[in-house]
Amino acid sequence: MFGGKTNGKKSPMLYLRICFDKPDMLARRDEYRQAHRAYLASGVVKLVQAGPMMADDDSHNIGSFMVVEAEDLESVKKFHDEDPFTKAGIFDEVRICRWDRHIG
Template sequence: MLYVIKCVDKADHLQVRLDNRAAHVEYLKSYGEKLFAAGPTLTEEDEAMNGSVVILDLENKAEAQEFCDNDPYAKAGLFDSVTISKWKKVLPA
């Protein structure tokens, strides 16, 4: 099952994101074939990173929550909010 994880950064925490980015990217890579897509969300005005979207192919929501709990960004206190939603890919086929 695909899960979409949407994270919103705390205000004025860009440096926390930058300081932990390498560890976060390595963590994402550790999910190998389970990683469907990942990338930052951007502000409208200056395209600064302000959140994350990660799509993972996992067995259940508990695995998605485990991913979130162990993400270096989360451990560093970057996120203001995190949502986990089941997702069904329809297009492109």
């Protein structure tokens, strides 16, 4: 169960984190990829799904997509702000919003 109350405690909610890269960020992604992956593995938040978004011709990354389980929106924003990809200035546009899973 997500986003409800269990034994009087607020249960975790799901959030989408959708990040579109600035143009020509492949080299910068490569430079920060190891630090980015280590950060994701650190358990700051629980990742339900995550991975790069790809160009239609599969030639390069165009951004990142994540489903994150967290207590609140502020936790996800803090997680985003501390991501090495964010600190490296890779992203052009970022959307973080609550997600209510119905199927899957």
